[in-house]
Structures are given as structure tokens and as C-alpha cells.
Amino acid sequence: xxxxxxxxxxxxxxIVTLNPEVMEITARSLFISFxxxxxxxxxxxxxxxxxxxxxxxxxxxxxxLIQTLYGLPTVTVGLLVFLLLSRSGPFGSLxxxxxxxxxxxxxxxxxxxxxxxxxxxxxxxxxxHIRDTAISLGANESQVIRTIIKEARFAVVxxxxxxxxRALSEVGVAMMIGGNIRDYTRVLTTSIALQTSMGxxxxxxxxxxxxxxxxxxxxxxxxxxxxx
Amino acid sequence: MAFLEIxxxxxxxxxxxxxxxxNLSVEKGEILGLxxxxxxxxxxxxxxxxxxxxxxxxAIILEGRAVSGRPEKERIAARRRMAMVFQKPxxxxxxxxDNVTFGLMVRGEGQAEEREExxxxxxxxxxxxxxxxxxxxxxxxxxxxxxxxxxxxVLEPELLLLDEPTANLDPxxxxxxxxxxxxxxxxxxxVILATHNMMQCRRLADRVAVLVEGKITALGESEAVLGQExxxxxxxxxxxxxxxxx
Ligand SMILES: Nc1ncnc2c1ncn2[C@@H]1O[C@H](COP(=O)(O)OP(=O)(O)O)[C@@H](O)[C@H]1O
Ligand SMILES: [Mg+2]
Numbered sequence: 494x495x496x497x498x499x500x501x502x503x504x505x506x507x508i509v510t511l512n513p514e515v516m517e518i519t520a521r522s523l524f525i526s527f528x529x530x531x532x533x534x535x536x537x538x539x540x541x542x543x544x545x546x547x548x549x550x551x552x553x554x555x556x557x558l559i560q561t562l563y564g565l566p567t568v569t570v571g572l573l574v575f576l577l578l579s580r581s582g583p584f585g586s587l588x589x590x591x592x593x594x595x596x597x598x599x600x601x602x603x604x605x606x607x608x609x610x611x612x613x614x615x616x617x618x619x620x621x622h623i624r625d626t627a628i629s630l631g632a633n634e635s636q637v638i639r640t641i642i643k644e645a646r647f648a649v650v651x652x653x654x655x656x657x658x659r660a661l662s663e664v665g666v667a668m669m670i671g672g673n674i675r676d677y678t679r680v681l682t683t684s685i686a687l688q689t690s691m692g693x694x695x696x697x698x699x700x701x702x703x704x705x706x707x708x709x710x711x712x713x714x715x716x717x718x719x720x721x
Numbered sequence: 722m723a724f725l726e727i728x729x730x731x732x733x734x735x736x737x738x739x740x741x742x743x744n745l746s747v748e749k750g751e752i753l754g755l756x757x758x759x760x761x762x763x764x765x766x767x768x769x770x771x772x773x774x775x776x777x778x779x780a781i782i783l784e785g786r787a788v789s790g791r792p793e794k795e796r797i798a799a800r801r802r803m804a805m806v807f808q809k810p811x812x813x814x815x816x817x818x819d820n821v822t823f824g825l826m827v828r829g830e831g832q833a834e835e836r837e838e839x840x841x842x843x844x845x846x847x848x849x850x851x852x853x854x855x856x857x858x859x860x861x862x863x864x865x866x867x868x869x870x871x872x873x874x875v876l877e878p879e880l881l882l883l884d885e886p887t888a889n890l891d892p893x894x895x896x897x898x899x900x901x902x903x904x905x906x907x908x909x910x911x912v913i914l915a916t917h918n919m920m921q922c923r924r925l926a927d928r929v930a931v932l933v934e935g936k937i938t939a940l941g942e943s944e945a946v947l948g949q950e951x952x953x954x955x956x957x958x959x960x961x962x963x964x965x966x967x
Contacts (some may be wrong), residue, residue: 623811625768626807626810626811627823627827628773628800629800629804629807630804630823630824630827630828630872631797631827631876633797634793640813643813643815644813
């Protein structure tokens, strides 16, 4: 018990003294997952809009499939992306394995079902009269999609925040694709795993507290958003 | 060749035939009143003309060319010559100015300042000057209806479709809108005014089509058709308990 208490004190010390390594790992974690969430949003939000707006065969099955992929096991995505990026894989020549770029790609894949699915749900909440009004005023397909996304903006931003949170807290892709390389691909989650296994509980706890803190802030802003 | 022609138009939802063999034509500078009881198919007909839905049979013809049943690109081009005010208008989650400039923006008309200037003029025309920065969704039903009208007339459409545009308005605003519509006519706009208000129809329409259960039962000069309807109620659609004058 005392060990835990001391660990917490030391962890807080590492945080308030802005320990360079802790800060760097935190910044890298935020940067990689923010990049993944932003790029995924740029693709997935319009894609969700297109799926929601168009009528085509198999639409319901597709939406169902997307929703079943929300809980995609992170290690499975890690494995899949590993196979794609490994030297003998189809994208091996790009040499993205064990790079931050590889991690961004992996996290984008991981959170895309959530982003697309939650975007579709968000857009379903927009009245069909809004769609008719936009079309009647002369909007073309992409203008209609932009309009209904704008109408559902709070729910859509919430979807991106949820995706960002999932990317930030996952460990499978970060470990398998990033490889936890010091000063390069080491992020909060992989670092916590490593430090813990090395018995370095203080650093581990400091990073854990930071991760919890970020996640709490994220969820707070999320509930603020969803209240709108 | 009429500006707008509706030829042998039918619309069914499942097995329910909502519109049956509609034939109509409208010229620019003319207001065609479309009168009939609730449920007779007025809104459906306007939606078909605005190309929001495809007819089951027949065609919408603009200056001799069929615009229904065409690829979306052509339908957008045709739609951009029209404007519609829905029976229950909805506002985009934004201020009034954004709502009124929306159509100009998606149609790629003018620069931002130009669009704003036009929007201000349209707002003035519907009696809502000074509403520009108000949140459109906090307005009353009547105000929304007038914003919707401004949103349509700002486009200077060749064909204006109005679905009960004064239904939510108090008598004073309604008569203000009526005079605005009168001003529009005679110009380069063709107007179709769907209403169940015979008085309004009489005041505004040059010609009247009576729609009952999806069929046009009478069509002609306002006075003649409405007078006939009034005298012997041939269409038999007098609404029980209505305060309408016949
Ligand atoms: N999308 C739809 N699906 C099924 N029935 C519809 C649909 N839209 C309209 N109707 C039916 O068509 C009839 C005519 O409706 P509408 O055009 O709104 O009449 P009006 O505007 O004259 O009151 C009504 O019986 C209505 O229930
Ligand atoms: Mg109606």
C-alpha cells in the first residue's frame, strides 16, 4: 500500500516538474492520435454522409457491418496492418513498419468504423425536411452532404472525439506497428506497458495518470457537446 | 409552348394513387391557384414539379423539354430555375442571413456581399428587415414562413412554387405577403400557389385548378371556376365546419 502511495507522489512530482521524458511521450501520443483522428475524420465524415445520403443495394448490410466493427480488437488491427506493412507485405516497400506514420495508419483503420458509423447515426438525426430544403434550393449532392453534416455538427464532432479517445488509449496497434522505440514511436500506452514490466512503477503511474486525465477531459467535453 | 407543362402525371405510393392524370400548364407572369381540400395531393404535386420526387407516370416539361426522369445533373439544373416554399418550412441551424443566402450560395451566384445585399432586400420585401443575425430556429412559425419566402424570392426563380404560404400567418402579415406575391406576378415569374383558402385564391390567382382526390375537377379563369365552385359546390369538397365563405 505504501509503495503505491509513494508511487503516486513520485508520479505527481514527475508531472508537475514537467519531466522531459514524460512530457515528450505525452506530446507524441497526442500528436500521433490527433493526426490519426483528423485524417480519419477527413475521410470518414464525408464517406458517412455519402452512405447516408445515397440509396443502394446492400446499404443496410453495410451499415450493420460497420457497426459490428466498432469494437474491433486492437491487436487484430495491429496484426492486419503489420501484415500489410511488413517487408514481405503488399506495402512493405514503403517501409512504414515501426514508424509514427505506420501507427497513424493503423489507428486510422482502427477508429474508422466508429467514425463512419457514428457519423451515419448523427446524420440520421437530421430532419429529412432539411435535406429537401437544401435540394430544393439547388444544392448538389456534395452540397447536401455538407449541409446535413453542418446541421449535425455537434454529434459529428462528438464522433471524432470518441475516435480520438480510442486511438489514444489503444495499445495493440501502437505496440505492434510502432514497436515502442524510444524517442521515436514510444507513446503513453506502450510506455506504460514497458515501464510496468520493467518494475518502473513510478513512471508508469505518472503516464497512467496523464492518460486518465486526458481521457477525462475528452469525455467531459464530449458530454458538454452531446448536451447541445 | 407553355413555360411549364405537366403532362399525364401520375403518382402512387405503393398501391395508393395520390395523383391521377394531371394535365396543367403555366406561363410566366401568371399565378395559377391550386385549390383543394387537405389530402387532395397539392403538396405532392408541388414536390413532383420541384423534382424532389419522380412521377410514376407522365412528365414535367420545362420550355418543351422533359426535366423529370432525367439524370440528377439535369434535374439540378432545372431545379435551379425554380424555388419552393414548403408548407411547413424548416430553417438551417444558423442565422437568418445564412438561411436566405443559402440558395444563392449553392447556385454559385455572385460574391458574398452581393448575396448579402440581395438577401437584405428579400428580407425587407417580406417585412423582416433587421432579422439578419437572429438565430433562424428561434423564430415564430409565421416568421419562419416569411423567411422561407424570402429564401425563395431572393433566387428570382422563373417558377415559384408556394405551398400554403400564408397558412401560419396572422391576417395582417398574410395580406402583406399577398401584395408581395401580386407584385411578383406579371414579371418573369410563373407562380403556382397551392392553398385551401378560396379567398386568397380569388385575390391572387389568374387561373385556378381545383384538385380533389388527386384529380383536377375544374380548371380555368379564377372568377369563372371559383364562382362555379361557390354556386353549386360541384366538387363537393366543402370542409365541414370550415369558416371559409362558401
Ligand atoms: N411519401 C408518402 N407516402 C405515402 N403517402 C403519402 C406520401 N406523401 C403524401 N402521401 C399521401 O398523399 C395524399 C396527399 O397528400 P398531400 O399531397 O400532402 O395533400 P395536400 O397537400 O393537398 O394536403 C395524402 O393522403 C397523403 O397521406
Ligand atoms: Mg399540403
